[in-house]
Amino acid sequence: MSPKTLYDKIWDAHVVHEADDGTCLLYIDRHLVHEVTSPQAFEGLRMAGRPVRAPEKTIAVPDHNVPTTLDREKGIDNEESRIQVEALDKNAKDFGIHYYPVSDVRQGIVHIVGPEQGWTLPGMTVVCGDSHTATHGAFGALAHGIGTSEVEHVLATQTLIQKKSKNMKVEITGQLNPGVTAKDITLAVIGETGTAGGTGYVIEYCGEAIQALSMEGRMTVCNMAIEGGARAGLIAPDQTTYDYVKGRAHAPKGAQWEAALNWWKTLFTEDGAHFDKVVTIKGEDIQPVVTWGTSPEDVLPITASVPSPEDFEGGKIDAARRSIEYMGLTPGQKLTDIEIDTVFIGSCTNGRIEDLRAAAEVLKGKKVKDGMRAMVVPGSGLVRAQAEEEGLADVFRDAGFEWRLAGCSMCLAMNPDQLSEGERCASTSNRNFEGRQGYKGRTHLVSPAMAAAAALTGHLTDIRDLI
Amino acid sequence: MDKFEKLHGIAAPMPLVNIDTDMIIPKVFLKTIKRSGLGVNLFDEMRYDREGNELPDFVLNKPQYRNTQILVAGDNFGCGSSREHAPWAIADFGIKCVISTSFADIFYNNCFKNGILPIVLEQHHVDLIMEDAGKGENARITVHLETQEITTSDGEVIAFEVDAFKKHCLLHGLDDIGLTMEKETHIDAFEDHHGTHRPWV
Ligand code: SF4
Numbered sequence: 196m197s198p199k200t201l202y203d204k205i206w207d208a209h210v211v212h213e214a215d216d217g218t219c220l221l222y223i224d225r226h227l228v229h230e231v232t233s234p235q236a237f238e239g240l241r242m243a244g245r246p247v248r249a250p251e252k253t254i255a256v257p258d259h260n261v262p263t264t265l266d267r268e269k270g271i272d273n274e275e276s277r278i279q280v281e282a283l284d285k286n287a288k289d290f291g292i293h294y295y296p297v298s299d300v301r302q303g304i305v306h307i308v309g310p311e312q313g314w315t316l317p318g319m320t321v322v323c324g325d326s327h328t329a330t331h332g333a334f335g336a337l338a339h340g341i342g343t344s345e346v347e348h349v350l351a352t353q354t355l356i357q358k359k360s361k362n363m364k365v366e367i368t369g370q371l372n373p374g375v376t377a378k379d380i381t382l383a384v385i386g387e388t389g390t391a392g393g394t395g396y397v398i399e400y401c402g403e404a405i406q407a408l409s410m411e412g413r414m415t416v417c418n419m420a421i422e423g424g425a426r427a428g429l430i431a432p433d434q435t436t437y438d439y440v441k442g443r444a445h446a447p448k449g450a451q452w453e454a455a456l457n458w459w460k461t462l463f464t465e466d467g468a469h470f471d472k473v474v475t476i477k478g479e480d481i482q483p484v485v486t487w488g489t490s491p492e493d494v495l496p497i498t499a500s501v502p503s504p505e506d507f508e509g510g511k512i513d514a515a516r517r518s519i520e521y522m523g524l525t526p527g528q529k530l531t532d533i534e535i536d537t538v539f540i541g542s543c544t545n546g547r548i549e550d551l552r553a554a555a556e557v558l559k560g561k562k563v564k565d566g567m568r569a570m571v572v573p574g575s576g577l578v579r580a581q582a583e584e585e586g587l588a589d590v591f592r593d594a595g596f597e598w599r600l601a602g603c604s605m606c607l608a609m610n611p612d613q614l615s616e617g618e619r620c621a622s623t624s625n626r627n628f629e630g631r632q633g634y635k636g637r638t639h640l641v642s643p644a645m646a647a648a649a650a651l652t653g654h655l656t657d658i659r660d661l662i
Numbered sequence: 663m664d665k666f667e668k669l670h671g672i673a674a675p676m677p678l679v680n681i682d683t684d685m686i687i688p689k690v691f692l693k694t695i696k697r698s699g700l701g702v703n704l705f706d707e708m709r710y711d712r713e714g715n716e717l718p719d720f721v722l723n724k725p726q727y728r729n730t731q732i733l734v735a736g737d738n739f740g741c742g743s744s745r746e747h748a749p750w751a752i753a754d755f756g757i758k759c760v761i762s763t764s765f766a767d768i769f770y771n772n773c774f775k776n777g778i779l780p781i782v783l784e785q786h787h788v789d790l791i792m793e794d795a796g797k798g799e800n801a802r803i804t805v806h807l808e809t810q811e812i813t814t815s816d817g818e819v820i821a822f823e824v825d826a827f828k829k830h831c832l833l834h835g836l837d838d839i840g841l842t843m844e845k846e847t848h849i850d851a852f853e854d855h856h857g858t859h860r861p862w863v
Contacts, residue, residue, distance in 0.1 A: 211852040212845050218827045220845055222852050224863045232745060234695035243839070248849075252863070260693070275693035282695050319863065326744040326768060340744035340768050343697075344775035344838070352842045354849060358825065390680060391738040391764050424741065426767050447862035455862045490680050490741075510679035510736045517678070609689050628684040628742060630707055 198465035200362050201431050202397045205337040205462070209320050211354055221357045224319035225336075226349050228255040228292070229305045230283040231609070232324030236347035237286040246290070248353045253292040254314055257283050258304045259609045261297050263572050263599040268298070276610065290350075303575025303601040306330040306543040310414065311575055313443025317432035317459040322349055327543050327625065328427075329420040333413035334440070335432035335462050337397070340421065360426045361471040363396040364464075367404035369478040374659040376483075376553065377412035378545060378623070378642035380404065381419040383481045386494035388474060393425030396472065399464060400430050404478035410439040411549035418544045419625050422491040431463045483658050485530055486627045486640040488518035493627070497645070497657045501528045521629055522637050523617065530655050533639070537620040538569040538650040539632070540596075540643055542606035545623035546574025550643040551582045555590040557647035557661060563595040564653035570597040570612070572604040596650070608633045621649035664777045665835040669759055669805040674727040675795035679736035683769065686740065686748040700747055701754030722755075726798035732805065734761040734791045739780075740769025749776045759805050761812075763788050774828045775838070779807060781822045790814055807833060 199207075211220040226249075233255070240247070247253055260276035261267065271277040280297065287294035295302045301312065306327050309315045315331045321338035322328060324346040331338035341355065349355060365384055385392075398420050405416065413430050420428025437456060440446045447455045482496035493515075495502070503526035504516040519526065524533065540546075540554050551573065563569045571591050573579035579601055582588050588598050605612040606624040614620055614636025623646050624631075627638040639655060648656040691703045709720045716723045722730070733752070739762040740748060749772045752760070760773065761781045773780045783791070794801035794815045801815035807829060812820045831838065842849075856863060 212848045214827070216826050218825075220842060220848065222849070222856065231692050235697050235746075238695070245839075273693075279693055279695060316862070318860075324744055324746075326742070328744075342744055342746035342749075342768060342772035342775060344746060344772065348839050348842065351839050352846075352849060353853075354842060356827075356838055356842065390741055391766075394738070394764055394767055424738070424766060451862045455860070458860065490682075492680075510677060513677070514679045514736075607689055609692065626682075626684070626742065628682045630688055631684055634688075634707070634712075 198468040200464045200468045200470065201335060201399055201429055201462055202337065202362055203468070205318055205320065206359060208318065217358055219357050219359065220354045221320060223322050223349050223353055223355055224252060225309070225314055225321040226253045227305050227309050227321065227323035227328065228253060228346070229259060229323070229325060230257040230279045231259045232343050233286065233346055234279060234282045235343050236350055237290065239347040240350055245351045247292060247350045250291040252353065253350065254309065255283055255287045255292055256295040256302055256305050256308050257297055259603045259607065261602040262610055263602045263604045263612060265600060267600055300576040300580065303578065304543045304546060304603055306418070307546060307574035307578065310334065311443070311577055313440060313446035316440060316446065316455070317436060318462050322355065326421045327418050329425070330414050330418040330543055332417035332420065332428040333410060333430050334436055335429060335459070337427055337429065339427040360397045361395055362469065363393065363398045363425065363472040363474070364470040365398050365400050366402040366473070366475045367400065367478050368402045368475060369404060370407065371404055371478045371481060374483050374644065374662055375481050376642040376644060377408055377415035379481055379484050381416045382484045382486070382491065382494045382640065383476060384474070385419065385423045385491050386484065387476060388423050390422060390490055390492045391424045393420065393423040396425050397427045397429060398423070398425045400428060405430060406433065409549055410435060411547040414547065415544055419491065422625055432459050483642065483645055485645065485655055487522065487524065487530060488515065489521055489627055489629050490514070490518065491625070491627060491640065493518060495530060497530055497655065499530055501526050501530065503527065531657060533655045534619065535621045535649045535654055536568060536618045537614060538567065538646050539605045539620055539622040539624065540570070540646050541572030541574065541604055542624035543574060544625040545643050546572065546578065548578050548581050550623065551578070551587050554643040554647040555587040557644050557658070558594040558651065559590050561594055561651055563650040567595070567650055567653060569595060569650045570599055570605070572599040573601050575601045605632050607631060621646045621655060663835045663837060666758065666777055666779055666807055666832045668807065669731050671731050671802055672726060672798060673732035673734045673761070673791060673795040673803055674721050674730040675792050676721055676733060676735045677792060680738045680741055681735055682742035683740060683745050683748045684742055687745065687751040692745060692747050697750050698754060700751035701756065704751040704755045729756065731757055732759045732761065732803065733757050734788065734795045737763045739765050741766040744768045746772045749773050749778055753778055761788060761791055774832060777832065777835070779805070779832060781805070781812070783820060783822060787820045790818065
């Protein structure tokens with residue numbers, strides 16, 4: 196038998212049925228649900244009189260629309276947002292699925308809650324009506340985003356109709372330099388491959404620099420696999436993974452833990468397994484990076500300058516021209532000269548405890564630049580509680596940051612946390628699309644440490660100048 | 663779902679690359695709990711000013727493209743989020759076919775669930791159709807799913823690939839869930855086996 200990749204192994208373990216043309220029915224172990232992409236799916240079930248096939252494998256949490264201000268128990272002002280959250284309350288109850296309502300301390304961004312509660316485990320298939328489901332790949336789980344029709348399909352059948360993707364290996368060798376984080380790795384990979392470079396592939400991230408990452412860092416890397424166009428990102432489970440998972444509320448216990456561990460230890464890519472594409476980046480070559488444009492592939496080391504449209508080829512020339520205009524930048528301008536109005540620390544990319552620690556480390560005993568709007572939105576109520584306990588919340592508050600409740604917040608600005616026209620934000624989120632953080636708002640994607648640094652200086656800043 | 667057989671008409675040109683789902687349907691319109699009615703907000707921020715007036719330069723606001731059923735776009739169309747609101751908005755507007763050199767994966771899949779045919783072509787073929795599209799009324803093209811062919815206004819025939827299963831569903835307007843339900847015994851058997859071997863799942 197030819198050697199298998201990690202992806203091959205997980206795939207093979209979940210095929211329910213394979214048609215002659217290779218179309219497979221794939222079994223889904225965990226289905227995560229949030230309020231924005233699910234109402235039409237539940238409505239579809241009701242209309243067809245279908246139940247949820249495996250409610251015990253289905254977990255729901257509202258995150259996109261929820262207010263993150265401290266007075267949120269007073270309810271949601273925006274009527275449509277409120278209706279969506281109420282619809283999820285009702286659907287979770289009617290269909291008997293696990294639910295973390297807004298009032299629950301465990302509520303948070305779906306991709307942070309799943310791992311935190313031990314729902315996400317190695318070797319699983321995990322889906323959610325949300326593209327950043329790729330996050331869960333950090334556990335060696337095959338995890339990807341699906342559309343609402345597929346949400347309905349999974350609710351009804353606990354399966355998905357899939358064709359196998361191609362295998363891509365992204366290897367980050369060696370070690371990272373000081374100031375370089377998981378966020379810089381994942382952005383640097385997209386800078387290298389482009390936003391369509393991963394289309395049709397499942398990426399396995401490997402190499403010394405990846406193995407050295409914590410689970411939080413690995414989740415950051417896999418989270419943005421989708422920005423590189425990949426269907427999913429994967430990292431083989433190891434001791435770091437097992438240590439993170441052990442003892443979580445829904446992780447296996449006792450004899451089941453041992454059985455699970457035995458299987459998880461077989462989940463790695465065998466020597467000589469075939470990859471359709473291989474990208475290798477030296478860890479030492481990665482620098483702290485920042486995006487200058489309106490696509491995540493518009494990424495450059497912080498020491499660089501704004502490019503000119505003529506630096507590009509084909510359709511990218513017009514796209515770059517449009518980006519530079521939208522972002523209000525001048526070609527040749529140094530990136531560190533770009534002034535920032537707002538700093539946002541949060542999202543499923545960088546809203547975990549380690550991200551908050553990294554930002555707090557930079558901010559400790561310092562104050563944000565006068566006039567800076569700065570906020571921290573923890574990824575879950577439990578992350579928030581832990582940060583309070585560790586004294587990080589005080590560091591943020593003392594520095595002049597707003598200390599919010601958990602949710603997606605300004606990552607996509609569906610709730611009132613939005614940029615105004617022309618407002619420029621250093622953000623730890625994952626998308627710098629036009630209007631993503633508010634109509635005509637301008638986003639620069641950075642790591643938590645770089646976001647904190649920008650909050651202190653008032654402009655994009657090389658974190659290495661502060662450490 | 664409506665059946666998809668053949669289209670004949672003018673294609674609207676959108677040569678911009680990396681048209682993302684936030685451009686296709688901005689998030690303010692994701693708050694609906696319905697599938698329909700999103701067409702008026704398709705490409706909202708490119709199509710209207712802040713007061714809601716149409717921007718005359720935007721392609722779908724030009725008289726010749728207002729009723730187009732075909733869109734021809736730059737590379738990597740539909741990148742970004744998994745929101746099915748994007749294909750819902752496209753379908754609700756009346757567009758049934760999108761042509762590009764590449765599509766984001768989730769968007770591509772979502773199209774088929776909504777009766778939209780996404781077609782991937784080589785750059786030079788997209789360029790040809792883009793050229794036709796630029797001619798407006800003067801250049802109609804035909805998209806024929808059964809034969810997997812596009813005929814340009816000059817009569818040039820361009821073949822395209824489409825997954826056989828997806829094609830079958832589109833041609834007959836079939837719903838995936840119903841088809842999967844027919845395999846329920848396989849799912850039962852898998853769950854039995856899985857439950858014994860991986861009881862922690
Ligand atoms: S934090 Fe942002 S990217 Fe993550 S699920 Fe929420 S909206 Fe999506």
